Amino acid sequence: MLDLLRTRLMQPEAVAEFITVFGREVNAQRGDETAQRSRLEAELSALIRKLDGLYDAIAEGLRTPGLKDKLEELEARKAELDAKLTAPAPSPVRLQPNLAALYREKVAQLAATLADPEIRTPALEGKRDAAPLLPFLI
Secondary structure, rough: OHHHHHHHOOOOHHHHHHHHHHHHHHHHHHHHHHHHHHHHHHHHHHHHHHHHHHHHHHOOOOOHHHHHHHHHHHHHHHHHHHHOOOOOOOOOOOOOHHHHHHHHHHHHHHHHHOHHHHHHHHHHHOOOHHHHHHHHHO
């Protein structure tokens, strides 16, 4: 298993695949965050338009029993959206320039950890559980 870690996972193709998959996952997560933020911004914009209409109606003398309740409801939602949008927008994905070296370091650390006799025996006993993963490592 240690040989597999040292040889197969350190191959340039494995490193490239890791970087590709990692980048894809991070981009997907950032895309979801960006889409959610866009939805909140659109909702806030529509809500502000509604509030402006209510403010204008009040300024022109319109008074109805439900107007105050509706105004308070919209202002509470606006405060909630403002709070959610105070967090900075998701930044574009910036992969660490030395991601391949970091990957190699992590694989080397894993191999070194598995070389420790206190860890190696339980890990080897558990390798039957890892057997379904072996095709992905080869």
